[in-house]
Amino acid sequence: MDRWVGKVAVVTGASAGIGVSIVKELVDRGMVVVGLARRVETVEELAKTLSDRKGKLYAVKADVCKEEDVAEAFDWVRKNLGIIHVLVNNAGYAPYTFIANLQREQYSKIKLCFDTNVVGVIMCTNEALKLMREKGIDDGHIVNINSVSGHYIKQKPGFYVYNASKHSLRVITEGLRRELLEAKSMIRVSSISPGYVPTEIRVAGEVPNLDKYVADMPAITADDVTASVIHALAAPPEVQIAEIIVRPVGSVF
Template structure:
């Protein structure tokens, strides 16, 4: 099997949640490989900062302000990309969050924000990408950044509806594969499920997690996940990587 990103060079990719962590790392790798990357994020100014650092690379990064909990934002974002960069060939559904709450005394709005981002935002973005790929007869690739929590429930504080949202992503990956087959489309779908990754998600959501627990955990880096995504993208047209589960050595869950 020949691994190559050649067929994607010059093409358009959308990365959601591109302002930090895994999303920023994936956007950077795609720019280095020569793609035009639209980084969707609420904090679009941070994507703009990343774009400045990537000037002179083969591709380019453009910031697009999009809140994944708002359908109108997502639709406008895809339209802007189509009008200004061209039709999307790759969609990386990376945006995701967890909130500092629980199930027994939880806040409904926090649950809703998780589900709106991790599930519905992903579904809306996927729908818009498939529309464009289908209309343009593009054999594109959609990647869902899932989690090990999409396959089992970690015994970890304050998980609340987060594992349920990621289990939904696992089901959505297979459901989409079946739909694409039924439609006769050659669009690939891949789920990438990391274990613990050193990102801002814990600090950003003020999760009350024992610092000793974190200190003793093995963790992956964002670049480990971006390299896995590039591997899936670089496979030949007839090869579909359906699921990649990536854990650090020594992970306890």
Template sequence: MERWSGRVALVTGASAGIGAAIAKELVNHGMQVVGLARRDDKVKELAAQCENAPGKLYAFQGDISKKEDVIAAFNWIKDNLGGVDVLVNNAGMMHESNLHDGEVEEWRQILEVNVLGLSLCTREAVQSMRERGVDDGYIVNISSVLGHIISGRDGIGMYNASKHAVRVLSESIRRELVSMGSRIRISSISPGVVKTSFFDRNATLTPDKLFQEAHVLPEDVVDAVIYVLSRPDRVQIQDMIIRATGTTY
């Protein structure tokens, strides 16, 4: 991880859970980290906790489903920090919404964040790297085990589909980069159930019910991020699935 000390990372959805844990750990490794989140006050609170770390955390308020917010974030990074070297696409959205009677607006929100927002951030990060001649940059997509299987739970079909899309998009951008002769790397990390506040607003996937099953913790996902970032240049971890011991899926 020494290679990343002093360099710039953007972490989306950095206000809580996995995103906050990743941002904090990257700061501990000496990186200049921009935490992009709708609740930037939470990122500022986290930044205060990192004051004595070798790196620094900057809070930027924005919603990745809004193109203007994403562009503003990348422009701010360019003007103040030079540009992005590492992008962690962590922000995610889930509604419980059946495919046979669900609300289109809820489906739209899932796709705008999990698919289009991720794609826009990836586009801007790659352009930032290439215009500065950065050929060792890294993109990490925090996906889900649901990008590899079909869940047996009702109500999350569109979320399930969005994570399958992330897997396809990750491989597609990897191939585009290879075609361009770029050595920018991309990895997907696909955890199962992670104990965070992500599920708090869902009706049936409540923490009391969900976390009775086997689950992992945010720090387990953080460990995976650090692992892929610390591999030598000749190695690209394409996809890592993290399942809790004893899980049924």
């Protein structure tokens, strides 16, 4: 990771769960990190707790679903830090919802799921690559936090829409790799696909009887996911860690 010391990373979804763990580790390893989230005050609090670490965390408010927020966030990076080397697309939304029996009021959840997990990733990636190109960065790295839901279809109904968004993200990630290949770029693309991590995501997704829902699910921690992000980033520049699936031992899904 030595080559990333002092380099700039943008991490989306920096206010909770896996994003917090990634941010802490990158700051510990000396990176200058810009943490994006709607709850910017939470990221600001996190930044204070990391003030004595090797790197630094900046908090920037952004809703990754909003075109203007994404543009403004990357303009902030352009203006204040001048450059970007790493983007971690981590922000995610997993609504508990159905396809066959859905109230009209819930259509917005479906849109939000795709806007967050797919469209937001594309917009942030495009803005990051634009800034990399402007500054002649051709050894940058885009890391997408996907899910086992991007590879397999769950047994239990309730998350097929999330499943679909993460399958879509898998195609987007591979499509990006191929577009960069076509452009003869050395920018690397990695996908990290965790299994169950106990975070706020199921609370935000409004899973009913949450305690019961997760009771028997084997889990890994956010730090376990971060270890895979670090593995991908730390690989030699000519090595592209394309996909890592990080399942809890004992997990069927």
